[in-house]
Amino acid sequence: MPVYSEKVMDHFMHPRNVGEIENPDGVGEVGNPVCGDMMTFYIKVKDNRLADIKFKTFGCGAAIAVSSMVSEMAMGKTIEEALKITPQSVADELEGLPKQKFHCSNLGAQALHKAIEDWRSKQQGGGK
């Protein structure tokens, strides 16, 4: 029995939105090499919507698939909608994750929320 669902394998093999945004509106970085996975999310925000999302991930197959799925789920959504994405909803969209991967590799929502926080703090800081 394969370890990962077909959906996970699809996102692992063909990750959506890999890369980086030049002059992003927000950046969110989570994880470290000790636990195995690291994710960096870059966002562009326009009219309170996520106009663009890119990510870079160091980690296992699950970590790559999670990042890709989060970027797809959040693309074009309002900030409020994006903040409702949770590790559970990501895992559900991926048709499940192995038990031991749920906590360590499922950092995508957290990285995205951190990028949104970063955008917000820049706004409050009287940025552009």
Added chain:
Amino acid sequence: MRRVYLDNASTTPLISEVRNAMLPFLDEYYGNPSCIHEWGDKPREAIENARAQVAHLIGAGDSEEVIFTSGGTESNNFAIKSLAAAYQNKGKHIILSAIEHFSVLHPAQTLEKMGFELSLVPVDKYGQVDPDDVKKAVRKDTILVSIMHANGEVGTIQPIAEIARLTRSNNIVFHTDAVAAVGNIPVNVRNLGVDCLSLSANQFYGPKGVGALWVRRGVRIIPYLEGGVQEGGRRAGTENVPGIVGLGKAAELALVNMEERINHVKPLRDRLLQGLPERIKYTRITGHPVNRLPGHASFCVEFIEGESMLMMLNLNGIGVTSGSACTSRALKASHVLLAMGLTHAVAQGSLLFSFGIQNTAEDVDYVLETLPPIVDRLRLMSPLWDKFIKSGKGGE
């Protein structure tokens, strides 16, 4: 798609001669070897024949010193727990290396909770133990030293004979976990001078679920599994007759074909050890450059993680293994790689290729052409690679 199995350290395939030797003991010779009626005769004879074959492989003079077990893990648990119990009146101090297999380390840690004391001897960057460090760790109450013959993860072979001279002169029992070594390199218990040794059939083309513990005559060991008087009362339970017959046959073939097998896998190993770092920048060989198992090639590919490489290799028909945290059920980076001084980030990129008699030079070439684009792809996704390139240290 081409399918290339390069994970012989996890298990070798069962070869047909061994399988054929086992089959009658799954069919017509089903008797229990302990029975005195004629159904027990053939199985009993076959077990004693296998015992002699195993003794012969490891150069043991007396086949009664060989105890059959369910494999490497049981042999190691047996050795650590039962030797410690047998010698505890003499002292309670045990010495291991920092890179022992969990089936040695964990029972020793259990003993620690029960009042024994444990010292872990370090290894150098090649994963090798310095006998002087063992000497320094020895105390008056040291009763047991257990250091593996060869490490299955990085392939490094330890100076066992040198350590044995030391334990012998200090009257300490020396066990070696030789699971990765026996059947793959010449192992002779007399020449090594050890007191107790673990081996497993599935490391040299025998079946899974069977192994042996060799205990030198005169070394005390309490029974591990208690019950009947099988295996001289040291390991109770109706014998795994087909498995034991398979182990015996595999041992016989390993001894006869040792040189030929080494000459087959060594060039494959060297082709990969040389070729991979040439094709993939920032790849380091792990383990000892010379004193390593003939079929083992292990690496750390920097800035990416092992499981994702392993998955992509698998999709290309290549089966390998990794010591990265993500591939372990415990989600911890390999204690072997960390003990060798590698950082967590580097250890995450661990890859282990282990060759067997079924592999060819074309298999190596297929890896050499398949892996570089996988690494490129994962590095382009990696924030660590990104930071490294932007730092300018890469010179690119």
